Amino acid sequence: MNIINLIIKREYLTRVRKKSFIIMTIIGPVLMAGIMIVPIWLSMQKTEKQEIQVIDESYLFKDLIPQKDFIDFDYPDISFVKAQETFYNSGYDAILFIPDNILEGGKTIKLFYKKQLSVSIEEYIGSTISKMMYNVLLAKNKVDVNTIRDAEVNSRFNVITEKLEETGKSKKTNTGLFMAIGIGGGVLIYMFIFLFGVQVMRGVMEEKTSRIVEVMLSSVKPFHLMMGKIIGIALVGLTQFLLWVFLTIALYSVASVTVLKNIDINQVQQKAEVLKVGADLNYMQMKNIEKPNVITAVWNDFKSIDIFTIFVCFLFYFLAGYLLYAAMFAAIGSAVDNETDTQQFMMPITIPLIFSFVIAQNVIQDPTSSMAFWFSIIPFTSPVIMMVRLPFGVPAWELALSMLLLIIGFIFTTWIAAKVYRTGILMYGKKISWKEIGKWLFYKA
Amino acid sequence: MNILSAKNIAKSYASHTALVDISLEIPRQSIFGLLGPNGAGKTTLIRIINQITRPDNGDLYFDGEKLSPKHIHQIGYLPEERGLYKKMEVGEQAIYLAQLKGMSKNDAKIKLKYWFEKFEIDAWWNKKVEELSKGMQQKIQFVVTVIHEPKLLILDEPFSGFDPINANLIKNEILQLKKQGATILFSTHNMGSVEELCDNIALINKSKKILDGSVANIRRQFKSNIFEIEFSGNMMGFTNSLWTYGKLVDHTIDGELFKAQVQLSAGTKSNQLLEAVLPVVEIHSFKEMVPSMNDIFITKVNEVGNNK
Numbered sequence: 225m226n227i228i229n230l231i232i233k234r235e236y237l238t239r240v241r242k243k244s245f246i247i248m249t250i251i252g253p254v255l256m257a258g259i260m261i262v263p264i265w266l267s268m269q270k271t272e273k274q275e276i277q278v279i280d281e282s283y284l285f286k287d288l289i290p291q292k293d294f295i296d297f298d299y300p301d302i303s304f305v306k307a308q309e310t311f312y313n314s315g316y317d318a319i320l321f322i323p324d325n326i327l328e329g330g331k332t333i334k335l336f337y338k339k340q341l342s343v344s345i346e347e348y349i350g351s352t353i354s355k356m357m358y359n360v361l362l363a364k365n366k367v368d369v370n371t372i373r374d375a376e377v378n379s380r381f382n383v384i385t386e387k388l389e390e391t392g393k394s395k396k397t398n399t400g401l402f403m404a405i406g407i408g409g410g411v412l413i414y415m416f417i418f419l420f421g422v423q424v425m426r427g428v429m430e431e432k433t434s435r436i437v438e439v440m441l442s443s444v445k446p447f448h449l450m451m452g453k454i455i456g457i458a459l460v461g462l463t464q465f466l467l468w469v470f471l472t473i474a475l476y477s478v479a480s481v482t483v484l485k486n487i488d489i490n491q492v493q494q495k496a497e498v499l500k501v502g503a504d505l506n507y508m509q510m511k512n513i514e515k516p517n518v519i520t521a522v523w524n525d526f527k528s529i530d531i532f533t534i535f536v537c538f539l540f541y542f543l544a545g546y547l548l549y550a551a552m553f554a555a556i557g558s559a560v561d562n563e564t565d566t567q568q569f570m571m572p573i574t575i576p577l578i579f580s581f582v583i584a585q586n587v588i589q590d591p592t593s594s595m596a597f598w599f600s601i602i603p604f605t606s607p608v609i610m611m612v613r614l615p616f617g618v619p620a621w622e623l624a625l626s627m628l629l630l631i632i633g634f635i636f637t638t639w640i641a642a643k644v645y646r647t648g649i650l651m652y653g654k655k656i657s658w659k660e661i662g663k664w665l666f667y668k669a
Numbered sequence: 670m671n672i673l674s675a676k677n678i679a680k681s682y683a684s685h686t687a688l689v690d691i692s693l694e695i696p697r698q699s700i701f702g703l704l705g706p707n708g709a710g711k712t713t714l715i716r717i718i719n720q721i722t723r724p725d726n727g728d729l730y731f732d733g734e735k736l737s738p739k740h741i742h743q744i745g746y747l748p749e750e751r752g753l754y755k756k757m758e759v760g761e762q763a764i765y766l767a768q769l770k771g772m773s774k775n776d777a778k779i780k781l782k783y784w785f786e787k788f789e790i791d792a793w794w795n796k797k798v799e800e801l802s803k804g805m806q807q808k809i810q811f812v813v814t815v816i817h818e819p820k821l822l823i824l825d826e827p828f829s830g831f832d833p834i835n836a837n838l839i840k841n842e843i844l845q846l847k848k849q850g851a852t853i854l855f856s857t858h859n860m861g862s863v864e865e866l867c868d869n870i871a872l873i874n875k876s877k878k879i880l881d882g883s884v885a886n887i888r889r890q891f892k893s894n895i896f897e898i899e900f901s902g903n904m905m906g907f908t909n910s911l912w913t914y915g916k917l918v919d920h921t922i923d924g925e926l927f928k929a930q931v932q933l934s935a936g937t938k939s940n941q942l943l944e945a946v947l948p949v950v951e952i953h954s955f956k957e958m959v960p961s962m963n964d965i966f967i968t969k970v971n972e973v974g975n976n977k
Contacts, residue, residue: 230768441721442748
């Protein structure tokens with residue numbers, strides 16, 4: 225068997241069999257699914273109907289507050305003092321106290337509770353009362369409520385963005401979703417490069433500390449040992465990512481057929497704000513799409529993004545970005561004798577990566593700015609920044625240029641790393657500085 | 670033909686010179702000792718033979734051919750600073766290292782089982798290396814060095830880390846391997862083992878070779894014609910009887926027993942000395958003192974010109 229394949233196989237197998245790998249593989253999708261599914265599921269839970277006792281000293285609201293299936297209003301004819309006295313023995317969950325001078329504006333209504341009320345109850349009561357007040361005040365001033373209402377309803381609209389292609393076709397787009405995917409992709413790449421790059425560094429250091437490196441070098445060339453490790457760990461990262469994708473899809477599919485099946489659109493409207501799905505649900509209602517449901521809405525948006533291209537690009541930028549940084553991590557690992565010495569070298573190497581993470585926010589707001597352009601081209605920042613730009617569409621030539629430069633980038637860092645690795649791996653005890661490492665670049669084999 | 674032939678090897682690093690014009694020949698099926706003080710250049714030379722580093726100048730021949738990567742599979746190397754992957758299982762790791770030396774997986778498994786049983790470390794096959802004691806780790810390290818039946822075995826301080834019993838085990842294995850056709854290049858500070866095992870040696874100091882040859886010849890070369898005589902009787906009488914045949918250099922007393930070291934005079938035969946003292950004292954033993962490798966090492970390294 226080819227030597228380098230042997231090394232790759234060993235590096236791969238020892239890592240995927242570790243408990244930590246298996247745990248990470250499971251935790252990732254579970255967390256992801258949890259973040260998406262749990263809030264939706266929670267909002268579906270039928271909560272206990274709240275019974276509210278209304279003490280209305282203004283006499284404006286008697287029997288008028290709209291009942292909902294989660295809240296009931298009762299208007300007993302008793303004083304506030306009496307209500308408070310009998311509160312704990314009554315079956316009421318809360319007392320709503322409305323002062324008599326409420327029309328003067330700026331007053332407060334109070335909700336007294338036994339058990340903490342949910343925020344949505346507070347919000348519902350607050351907004352309902354305020355709306356009712358609004359109508360009362362309008363009526364008092366002889367403004368026709370219906371005129372106002374029509375104006376309000378008719379002025380409400382959703383912005384739906386559509387991309388107009390050169391060919392004349394238009395594709396409905398969802399900016400919010402783009403942003404989510406862009407940032408998500410950028411963050412994933414950043415995380416993966418760091419996580420697996422550091423594994424390379426640790427692996428190299430382990431070989432140095434345990435002294436097995438000299439035995440290894442009597443069988444294989446230093447370059448093969450370095451590349452075998454880098455490639456082996458790349459495959460571990462790839463495996464982890466693919467497993468994550470499959471598990472997340474599987475979890476989400478299972479959830480959509482079980483937990484999320486009977487979701488009521490209106491209930492979910494508020495909660496789905498994060499995905500900006502609300503707009504799409506309205507859109508679908510507009511276009512009379514049958515039985516809109518959350519899953520279909522999200523899926524349609526996904527389809528509009530050409531998810532396949534993004535997936536392929538993600539794989540490319542993950543691998544190429546990883547190769548670029550992993551080589552440098554390998555070099556650092558070979559130069560030092562212990563963990564603490566790595567700090568001084570890791571800093572400058574990882575600054576471009578961290579920097580790209582920081583400016584990703586800006587790029588997401590303006591994906592076509594010159595800052596976005598340049599940092600999606602420069603090899604050290606392109607893995608993260610290009611991923612952020614991709615959902616918004618990137619001209620083919622820019623993408624090609626970025627990929628080409630990244631390939632040249634990792635070839636370059638690998639070449640430098642090989643020289644450093646070759647010398648550093650057998651050097652112990654010397655206090656290593658940047659100057660020292662620089663010298664190694666000129667040593668002969 | 671010699672299994673290894675090194676001609677005019679030179680190697681320098683930026684900060685210092687490691688080897689200057691080193692040449693040596695290692696005959697087949699022999700045990701060759703590579704000796705020298707710390708920092709002399711031994712490890713550099715060993716790394717060059719293992720093709721871990723390349724010399725600046727000089728040629729190396731393995732079994733008649735120019736030394737090249739294909740010979741890696743015919744060489745086994747046990748470094749002085751040695752170790753294994755701590756978190757990897759013993760059996761799996763041994764197979765991995767054997768495969769890197771060109772063995773097939775199955776072949777490796779079979780041979781390893783044989784060695785593990787021989788060394789009684791069979792039970793550790795599935796354990797992680799870090800669970801083993803140092804002595805056991807060293808045994809495993811030795812096994813993976815010899816497993817692929819290399820023609821040339823390079824052992825750097827093979828006995829360090831072993832207790833006397835295991836050191837003896839290793840020593841016997843080395844002799845056994847030699848009998849089976851292997852050549853051993855052996856670097857050590859333990860001069861006792863050199864005397865016991867080595868056929869030939871080379872002594873390196875400060876990047877130069879200052880001595881080489883067969884152990885027997887070298888010891889003869891450094892003979893200083895001193896004889897050790899154990900006797901009981903009268904010390905004074907003994908000394909007087911030496912007359913012109915020899916000069917008393919040193920002596921010790923142990924109860925009734927005297928041990929005298931006598932420098933034989935030039936031109937005198939040992940028999941003459943013996944005849945001289947025979948009538949005077951009761952002789953218990955009479956033998957020529959051949960210098961130890963330890964003494965030769967120290968003498969040679971401290972010689973003027975060699976220690977600059």
